[in-house]
Amino acid sequence: MNWRGTQAQSRTRYLAKFDAAEAERYDALVGGLDREDEDAYLSDLVQALPIPAGSVVLDAGAGTGTLTRILARMPGLSITALEPAPAMLARLLGKRELLGVATVEGFCDGSDDRRHFAEGQFDVIVSRQLVNGLFDPLAAFRNWHHWLRPGGAAVVIDGLYGRSAWSGIWQEEVDVLPLAACQSTAMVPYLMEVAGFRVEVVRCMEAVNARPATVSTRYIVVARK
């Protein structure tokens, strides 16, 4: 039984949904954190994983650059943003503070995607609100493992979303994407272990979850190659 269609079909739907209008809506409603919200992400992130100056960092599923902006506030990082939707990437590229960021247009959860980067290219791979939308989370984690240098770290930031978080044009995806409505912080670290990582941190994000703008509880996972 083909219970959810193919990855190619999922990607075609995904890219059609993230058109210019949806990218603008996302950037205004979800992507546009104010300075205090950014501060909260920065604080929870560096407590979970200090990222030293000079680190080579990938923001996977960078979207309009919300997490990229937070990374860009850390001194001395060399940042690459990977994002498949041209309209999302265009908004990221339009942000003055992200002029120094390298960009690659592409997905990260297929075996063909491994060609985007070299083995061991990154010290750190970070993602925010990506894993709930992955068609093949294990393939993504395996690619990340390949792209990280030995001792490098992957960071997942996501929310404990329920089915009702998937509404409108996104509702049809909830039974296609394995992590779409995960109510446990255990699934992501479990899958990262299966992909070869050693999990170091799994916790709810204290500062972020204390912010009035945070609707669904956010958690962070740090896993080491």
Ligand SMILES: C[S@@+](CC[C@H](N)C(=O)[O-])C[C@H]1O[C@@H](n2cnc3c(N)ncnc32)[C@H](O)[C@@H]1O
């Ligand atoms: C909910 S947005 C989050 C964007 C950004 N990280 C943020 O914090 O606002 C998810 C992004 O991941 C991208 N994306 C979806 N599937 C992906 C995949 N398989 N590989 C890489 N990026 C993907 C989408 O195009 C979208 O821009």
